[in-house]
Amino acid sequence: MGREVGVYVHIPFCVSRCKYCDFYSTTLLDLRHQYATAVATEAQDRISEGTPVRTIYFGGGTPSVLLTEDIALVLNTILSRSCIEPIEITLEANPGDLDIDKLRELRRLGINRLSIGIQSFNDEMLQRIGRRHNADEARQAVAMAKAAGFDNISIDLMYALPGQTIDDWKQQIYEALRLGVQHISAYCLSYEPNTVFGKLLASGLLSETDDETANRMADVLAETLTANGFVHYEVSNFALPNYESRHNSSYWTNVPYIGLGAGAHSYDGATRSWNINDVNRYISDSLAHCLQPERETLTDDDKRMEQIMLGLRTSKGIELSAVDKEKAYDYVRRGLLTLDNNRVIATRKGIHILNRIIEDLI
Numbered sequence: 001m002g003r004e005v006g007v008y009v010h011i012p013f014c015v016s017r018c019k020y021c022d023f024y025s026t027t028l029l030d031l032r033h034q035y036a037t038a039v040a041t042e043a044q045d046r047i048s049e050g051t052p053v054r055t056i057y058f059g060g061g062t063p064s065v066l067l068t069e070d071i072a073l074v075l076n077t078i079l080s081r082s083c084i085e086p087i088e089i090t091l092e093a094n095p096g097d098l099d100i101d102k103l104r105e106l107r108r109l110g111i112n113r114l115s116i117g118i119q120s121f122n123d124e125m126l127q128r129i130g131r132r133h134n135a136d137e138a139r140q141a142v143a144m145a146k147a148a149g150f151d152n153i154s155i156d157l158m159y160a161l162p163g164q165t166i167d168d169w170k171q172q173i174y175e176a177l178r179l180g181v182q183h184i185s186a187y188c189l190s191y192e193p194n195t196v197f198g199k200l201l202a203s204g205l206l207s208e209t210d211d212e213t214a215n216r217m218a219d220v221l222a223e224t225l226t227a228n229g230f231v232h233y234e235v236s237n238f239a240l241p242n243y244e245s246r247h248n249s250s251y252w253t254n255v256p257y258i259g260l261g262a263g264a265h266s267y268d269g270a271t272r273s274w275n276i277n278d279v280n281r282y283i284s285d286s287l288a289h290c291l292q293p294e295r296e297t298l299t300d301d302d303k304r305m306e307q308i309m310l311g312l313r314t315s316k317g318i319e320l321s322a323v324d325k326e327k328a329y330d331y332v333r334r335g336l337l338t339l340d341n342n343r344v345i346a347t348r349k350g351i352h353i354l355n356r357i358i359e360d361l362i
């Protein structure tokens with residue numbers, strides 16, 4: 001049996017586009033079935049029989065817009081190639097796509113972890129950022145998922161939204177805690193140039209939350225969730241003990257992964273490759289068994305930089321020997337990094353300027 005791998009399945013469909021999002025996705029939902037067939041074909045072609053697949057992650061886009069039979073087609077193809085029972089199968093979902101019957105079917109298929117994109121429980125805010133669900137649907141989605149037998153549920157939240165106050169953000173955190181989920185991911189809104197929000201910002205019609213407020217929001221989040229038993233195991237991720245996302249953790253610990261679908265990236269420990277980012281071309285190439293992913297071979301220096309970039313985002317940090325010791329000690333003296341057992345770990349204060357620290361250390 002070879003080295004264990006993770007499998008990422010990219011589902012690039014969205015019913016509509018959120019105003020802040022710059023991920024590649026398409027609203028051509030009529031292509032969903034063909035796309036699922038193409039992904040199953042790619043799985044058949046690329047995952048050799050007996051591969052020890054440890055985690056499977058359906059991400060997007062919006063995987064929950066797929067029909068359940070199409071999810072089954074892809075999932076069963078992957079499982080038929082794997083020689084071990086995957087211990088974690090995650091599906092990202094939008095609250096508005098879920099009902100109790102669909103959730104029960106997903107659970108029956110073997111999906112044992114849901115990641116629900118809630119973002120906010122404030123209806124006005126949800127509308128402002130272009131989400132298509134409301135707060136009640138979000139609450140119901142979690143309640144239905146529990147009723148359908150899911151006991152490993154993650155929700156996504158966003159902060160530093162336009163016009164959001166620290167008090168509003170606190171309400172979102174308390175509401176998330178009341179749901180009784182096992183995992184919370186929270187992201188600071190960023191204004192990407194090619195998004196509706198990016199353009200509104202550039203034309204002066206929106207203003208960005210100032211750094212001090214955004215940092216305070218990040219601190220309130222970390223303080224409140226850790227006081228309620230969550231482990232802050234990665235900059236944007238919090239989990240009750242033993243509920244860390246195994247799939248995402250494997251990205252941070254150099255585990256190889258196979259990415260299926262348009263634009264999906266793969267990594268085999270030495271080479272990174274990625275599929276064409278065009279749904280129509282992907283479908284025709286995959287069905288004709290002639291996908292031609294682009295590739296790059298990572299040098300030792302690339303791998304070292306990646307290790308620093310990803311490792312410093314986690315609560316395990318990185319080996320002191322991986323970076324310039326003098327620089328690391330200087331950050332420790334300034335309270336931005338801490339040393340534990342010869343590992344360098346970002347402090348809460350350090351997380352506020354983590355990108356600058358990483359840039360300096362690599």
Ligand code: SF4
Nearest residue numbers: 014017018021060061
């Ligand atoms: S945030 Fe998610 S649902 Fe919204 S457009 Fe982006 S990928 Fe689609």
